Amino acid sequence: MGHFHHFDTLALHAGQTVDDEFGARATPIYQTTSYVFPDTDTASSIFNLERGGHAYSRITNPTVAVLEQRIAALEGGSAAVCTSSGMAATFCAITAILSQGDHIVASSQMYGGNISLMKNTLPRFGITTTFVDPADIEGFRAAIQDNTRLIYGELIGNPGLDILDLDAIGAISKEHHIPFMVDATFNTPYLCRCLDHGANITIHSVTKWMGGHGVAIGGVIVDGGNFDWGATDRYPTITEPYAPFSGLNLWDEFGPSAFAMRIRAEAMRDIGPSMSPMNAFLLLQGLETLSLRMNKHLSNTKMLLEFLSNHEQVSWVSHPDLPSHRSHKLAQKYLPKGAGSIISFGVKGGRDAGKAFIENVGLASHLANVGDAKTLVIHPATTTHSRIDAEALIAAGITEDMVRLSVGLEDVRDIEADFENGFRAAKKFVGD
């Protein structure tokens, strides 16, 4: 497959070799725990990472491997490891290189799960984080400490939709020789290949647009193969002998895939957040239509931005494709096809109006996921962020009238008609 390199072809074919036994056109679902070894020597060489091969589905699985190779190809990375969820991907990627006493510089605008991981969970293991406004490039530089081992951000931030200046932060990462890890869930490789802009590792919740149908939870870590782990002694998990594998040196053995191999050898083996083969199959199926779906997500987003911007009951609309957004220029640079299909907007009438809107739309589903084929809405002030006070809401970039919208693939006329029902119900709160 090496000679194909265009996106849609890779999305359909990368990673799959038609099985030699029967020639099945679709990837078989290897719903199995284990693999019968032909002999003990082969078994021991697979166990010692001396040769490829499958031993146990917690560590590798042939169906999951197709998804891993396909995503690596789409991202332009050297290797990928799939995990049972997007959060598992973030956790495994960070802990593969950071240990007690290490430090992260991260964007302050991220998914709540990522913030919580860095703010609450990782400090329990001696890993601390300094959060920086994604628009404050110099702030990233200033936050770097002697023990900083990772720079982390989301290309399209959550919930303010600020765009990370990848090239600028990539340059800082290079200058200080610290790997730059980007959560690319909201953009997918179809809208932007972050590895081409200074990122060294990307993370995805494959649950979202990559899978695209809201049927399976999964995550992936893509090794960019573009970071020189051996240039310093700061990354001993990659460059020093790994005792459990008879002192194997991952950097010497696997070079550009050493980081992915560390995750495979440690996180998959000792922690075990593996993706199930059935989920991999469903997510592979989703990936086959990624560009088609993204184009439709984006064209619907464009039409809804216009609809909402012109609606008398909408107090504000936020999306990086709007010139009014503070990241508009960065969106044009990194996301020329469109800056994703998440829109946030304010319903005139405040908290009660936002709530009434959500309760009176029917086609749009009220739930916490994003990136489904179906249109999803949520009112953060009464749900995801209901336990924090008004002041903290502002700090998180959330207003009481805010509705977050994940634009689906329905006919946009039906989405608009549905929203009119919500606006009608919200109308009585206007002027309160």
Added chain:
Amino acid sequence: MICPPKGGIIAAHNTRKITMGFSTRQIHAGVTPDPLTGSILTPIYQTTTYVQPSVDGYLSKGYSYSRSGNPTVRALELKLTDLEGGVDASCFGTGMAAVQAVMLAFLNAGDHAIISDVAYGGTYRLCKQVLSRFGVEFSFVDGSDLKAVAAAVRDNTRLFLTETPANPTMKCSDIAGISKIARAAGAVHAVDNTFLTPYYQRPLELDADVSIHSTTKYMDGHNATVGGAVISARQEHADAVRFIQNSTGSIMSPQVAWLTLQGCKTMSLRMDAQSANAMAIAEYLEAHAKVKQVCYPGLKSFAQYELASRQASGYGAMLWFEVKGGLVAGKKLMDNIKVFSLAENLGSVESLITHPVTMTHAAVEKAERERVGIIDGLVRVSVGLEDVEDLIEALDKALAQV
């Protein structure tokens, strides 16, 4: 026809030298480690089509299109072939699809079939309301009465279909006796072996030609899938069924086949445990003052106890009973009972309770139901794998409310 066997234990059955025990074969037959990866389980080949190596090499790997054959479904077919002691099998989307394929394979317009007069309501409906439209004639005959079966044979009789024990009356038919009559008539004898599975009863060893299953029942065992199978003793019969299957497109999905492959691995364990539960429940019910009658082949009081014991090695986990007070009392019991679910289906680990007259056998006319013993007050029980103490306690409480 176009699906090659995969060697391994199957090779043993092809030469009719089955040496391993049932529990070993229910786990291993049909399944060989994937040659590519060593995967101990057969992968789920959720694929429509198969890439051919060349025009001349078409079908050289055995598969072309998943209607005609699929490697995951094939593994299940080979397993069931082995367990029933046949030469080949086809799996279907439902048990009814399997019954229909057998009828279409062996009956033409103008032909006649003899059906045991108690059979699943769906089988009865297929004969009376569907195949009769295509000029096939049916006689519904008491399969326990060999003289009546022989008397029903006509010049154009081409198929005998026996369901034993019958759903829901538990009436047993003499498989070997009917096979003899069928052979003399030059007709095919098909046996619906769903209630007992090949673990307890192997019709092909009793000279039947074809064994039919709703794999939905004890083979799956977990209420997870709907499926069917036809296992043949002779290759020409298997080919005829496969031809109908490929022509009418009645197939099992790879996902269903894979789940059924897993279910089969514990079939003997479940059958033994569920049958033991059924025996205990039958004895409990028989001794209960509010119960008018209990029908379970394992009870000495069962009218055909001798036949049931002779042609099968177990009695299964299906039984029925009638509460004193008939339909009204029976309905009250079914509406109030805990643990048992009021539901169709049978053979699963969950205990189910069913009212055939309103549910599974509603398609059978009242007069015909009464003629064959499906009385209004008949309560059918599919005994599951729960602790028998809990099942009996649930029955006890429900009976107390009657």
